[in-house]
Amino acid sequence: MIKIVSSCLILFFLSVNLQAENGHSLWLRSQSSSPVSVICSKKSIVTEIARQELLNGWQGQPGASIKLIVKQDKQVKGDGYKLTPEGVQANTDLGVLYGVYDLLRHQQTGETINPGIFNPSYERRVLNHWDNQDGTIERGYAGRSIFWRNTKDSLNVTEADKKLWREYARANASVGINGAVLNNVNANADILTDVYLKRVKAIADEFRPYGVKVYLSAKFSAPSQVGGLKTCDPLDPTVIKWWQAKVKEIYAMIPDFGGFLVKANSEGQPGPQDYKRTHADGANMMADALKPYGGIVMWRAFVYSASDNDRAKQAYEEFLPLDGQFRDNVIIQVKNGPVDFQPREPFSPLFGAMKKTSLMPEVQITQEYLGHSIHLVFLSTMWEEFLKSETYQEGEGSTVARCTDGSLFPQKHTAIAGVANVGLDVNWCGHQFAQSNWYAFGRLAWDNKLTSDQIADEWLKLTFKRNVAETTDWQDNFLKPVKQMMLDSREAAVNYMMPLGLHHIMSANEHYGPGPWWAPKRMRKDWTPPYYHQADTVGVGFDRTHTGSDAVSQYHEPLHTLFDNIQTCPDEYLLWFHHVPWSFKMKNGCTLWNELCYRYNKGLHQVRDFQKIWDKVQPYVDGERFVQVQSKLRSQSRNAQLWKDGCLLYFQQFSKMPIPYEIERPVNNLEYLIRNDTTRHQNYEQ
Template identity: 50%
Template sequence: MKRFHLLVLMLILGLGARAKDGYDLWLNYRPVKGAELSLHYKNNLTELIFPDKGELVSSAREELRTALKSMLGVAIPEQTKVSRSGALMVGVHSADIARFIPATDLKSCGDEGFLIRSVTSGGKKLTVLTANTGRGILYGVFALIQRIQLGERIDQLSISDRPKVKVRVLNHWDNLDRTVERGYAGFSLWDWQRLPGYVDPRYIDYARANASIGINGTVLTNVNANALILTPSYLEKVAALAKVFRRYGIKVYLTARFSAPIEIGGLKTADPMDKEVRQWWKEKADEIYRYVPDFGGFLVKANSEGQPGPQNYGRNHADGANMLAEALEPRGGIVMWRAFVYDNKVPTDRAKQAYTEFKPLDGQFRKNVLIQVKNGPIDFQPREPFHPLFGAMPQTPMMMEFQITQEYLGFATHLVYLGALFKETLAADTYAKGKGSTVAKVIDGSLDNHQLSGMAGVANIGNDLNWTGHPFGQANWYAFGRLAWNPYGSAEQIAEDWLKLTFAADKDFNKKMTDMMMLSREAVVNYMTPLGLHHIMGWDHHYGPGPWISNKPRADWTSVYYHKADSAGIGFNRTATGSNALEQYAPEIRKQYGDIGSIPEKYLLWFHHVNWDQRLQSGRSLWEELCFRYNLGVDQVKEIQQSWNLQKAKVDPRTFSEVSSLLAIQLKEAKWWRDACLLYFQTFSRRPIPQQYEKPAHDLEFYEKQQFHFVPGI
């Protein structure tokens, strides 16, 4: 990326070399390999023509010039009109471009899509990149750059692309003191103390990276909100960030603390039906728009985990969301109201509570409200069934919330490609309107004809030099952006593209590393929570195994609440004979998942309390299968480790060493998870761990006594 480095001299064959530190992410504009391909690009990129000079087009122009010079080794001359074959014309559709592409061809592109076509005019061959807006131009330029990065030909292009989801945002759980809740890559990027006077150039690189994968919004602050962000002293800092991000098509959003009218407004109540409160929020919205004219809106966590909300005043979620939506609507702002709500005082299965509270409110929200729903009904576990709210509220736009940061998947020390998790959820069939009613169709609005749609990702970004802590953590940021743009994309193809852009290695490397990445999510499920187990991690900090966790202030913050192991078996009965959470899904799912013989075994213990001696599809008993899966997870980490070690000659030494060290930690912790969980569950099963498996390194008491201080992310 564009920044000044100190050069680290390395004695490699007597030559100095800059160490690769991961800062450039997937925007590695390396020189094109191969004389034939290099000649092809030079023949088809002879000159650049930019008919207009808007702010977003200027950002695209600057990016394209930088990328082409780096990849081709020469600066491409700019002209005011086409003078020779091989020209590239880039601009918002105008009379100049209409000579090559009629305006009617852009109708399907909307506000953010683009066209790239190879055309012939006056005997000259040229490439035209056009769109209806500057944002479309920006996305089109990044698409063209990545095509060149991937080594694809550009002489016969006919590309038409547009995002399928309208609002594509990162949720930063960043606090004003620069700590990051569930953040594992350093402190927050936002240097509030030095803003607005000092605008770190890194903010530009952050915006470039997001724009390159189609992300068009960022929520700057933690959902466990601080009302101070809405005060003038902070709004002027927000405005400085918004000015940077605006150049790359990114809107700024803020988290709104529901009790802000009391905390910073001097009111005695925050009741959403109170006229003074409603007026306060309208005036606050007007104030924010004076600082940030293109402000995107509010993200709200209310009446969950102690956060204030409308239920404090006997009101419902629609009352609270609509109050804020009313304040934002005149300026086009939206409210993203989170459905992550649960209360241990409610005597029901935690997995049921969001559906119970929100389903009756379908159709009661204003048109500029999105209900932001986590991918599963508990909390970003290594594997969950899709959330039952998807498909259950046809009159209300539903917004996906994925977690990119690995709160429950080993933090930034475990290699876990989340593209596979994201895609698994998006491809799940809700059966809301019959077979084929996938979560993706709910999210993009196509199932119920919603114009407003959205996808959010809880960011894994911090101020670490490589942004995400683990080098492969960058792939999860990249995959989120790609799937937010097109939730029907292939997780495997996205992994392969990221590898090519990041490492630029050969086909054998890309194939083996793609396979490794696709294996990684299944590995972590196996060594942490196989067969539908969930929420059995360490208490509060969520580091390491803790299936024995009990006797905490809230039952739904303990592990025993979820696995319910006893002498008969293990698992949470969510069928009609248990909590009946399964009733919240469509009849087709209820029928399949309600039967131990037909439920996919990956969800078995999520929905059923199963006898230790129950025979599974493998022919093994449940206890034997648990032992098998936990050990398989460890073996899969070893396989990942071996795959990586074989690539030593194809990866720069710094990256190879860093990933190797992290994989060693991951293997150690995978064994820790396996041993601790099997020893604990063995106290209920009273069955031996089969002889073929490695025996636990310590006894159960050793694992239960482990204590950890200053764990990151809390």
């Protein structure tokens, strides 16, 4: 009897444990808390959430008394807060909530709480969901949309929907994210019709207590598509009126609506240029409609046409002449690199170029080009590298971070966007470790000076630490090795996918496996890898020097000269800026060909080492999450092998040099890789 009862108990605890450890709780898993008394200077829905979070999560001195005070203080800015020995003080209710999350984070990670003021780097810290209204997600790898379902009649809001939206909003608030664009940048105009707006309102209602504003991607052709107008010319009075009325209708439903995100005249999307107007004409018209309500327009600079002009130069060429022409509630949203979210790109030269226009960085949290939700890649190091990149706009110290957060130029609004990796998967992001990228985006949006080391440290403690008592042993045997794995993971991906400045050499439109050979006859050249790697018998790489496309000239000195000169160009950007002979001598004395081989080989071995690291930490991880990550690492390892074999065997056809004998031989045949690739994507061949 006792045996039965005890095994039932064990089963019960196991199932509770399993349920709790499927990853759904993200970095917000509650540990047993101590009693605390909380005094609020102001009662509101938001401060009540703050109070509850403290009551549920307090790890400090048992019986402590904490004050939450809403009071004006000039040194506290926007959503910022002040941590004092007594508690949290802020200018707004939301500031108090952010302060509480910070306090709890310190307690749970065991960091000491230093009293001080904590102001956000950016006013708007926004997730962009590329969710379609049919429930699918463009470049989403974690299941279907948490916002949209496939048929209009299934759009009625359920209690389960609301619960999920609240959980999502809470997760965002806990890291300081305060906005979400609910639909794909490749927008469907229907989002602006009543049936969808009702659901947007329902979502906004759940988000509001957590300070998350909703935004929508607006299609420039909406006045015709859903408004029945004959034109969408931004200077046409009927079009102006249509947008004004639409905006009014939205604000009547959602008084704190954030504004619009617009992808115009980009990859086939409609825009003002269809009417011979400029991006500024289009953006300003929408901005004027939003202005009375405090809304903003986030206008994307992701533009390039199928011309012979180097794609990497085009956004700069199109937008720089418009500097100073945008309204102050327009922010130009610029991807971190000049091409498209590659594993590594130099920063987009638009940062550091525009002086009279607010720019907001756009990074991609979803791993479109970085192994989807299969590869373990901690993106924080990539974003840190980008934010800390020196633009020299106003001399030394003009980092991308400072060019965009208002510290170099006065800006009415500041913002940063991350393309979300969230879906209906129980663990939200598909890969347990992909959650760390959501977390990292929020933390960097709040404080663009944070280090990836600190972010990884926090995230691991919050996500995997089972109890406060786990200390030295856990730190040495779990935290240290796993953190190192995270910190190395992006460079590993660069190594096994696109080292030394190679870019855009993945196969087909799914952007997962290797495809340097991929060039269907009818495909736009600038969508095929050979356009980017330019491999021939002489060498490899895209010549962007003064004798090539001259993209280097878009960078300030001394970067311009540094990048232009093959001897001084940093290795990591070498093939981005130069067409380099196979036998070129690298800084370390190797030939380019050998170095390329070593990098691919290194990347593959880094992943194999990640597998070893992970297997070794099994005693510290609950079963379900351990097995999932282990299995994903196996897939990643296989994929890294394909990348290494595919790229080296393909490029070897041009270099005609042997793969250095001390590294592993390929285990896949090039013909096999190409054949499989082509049959998979035969649609493009027809």
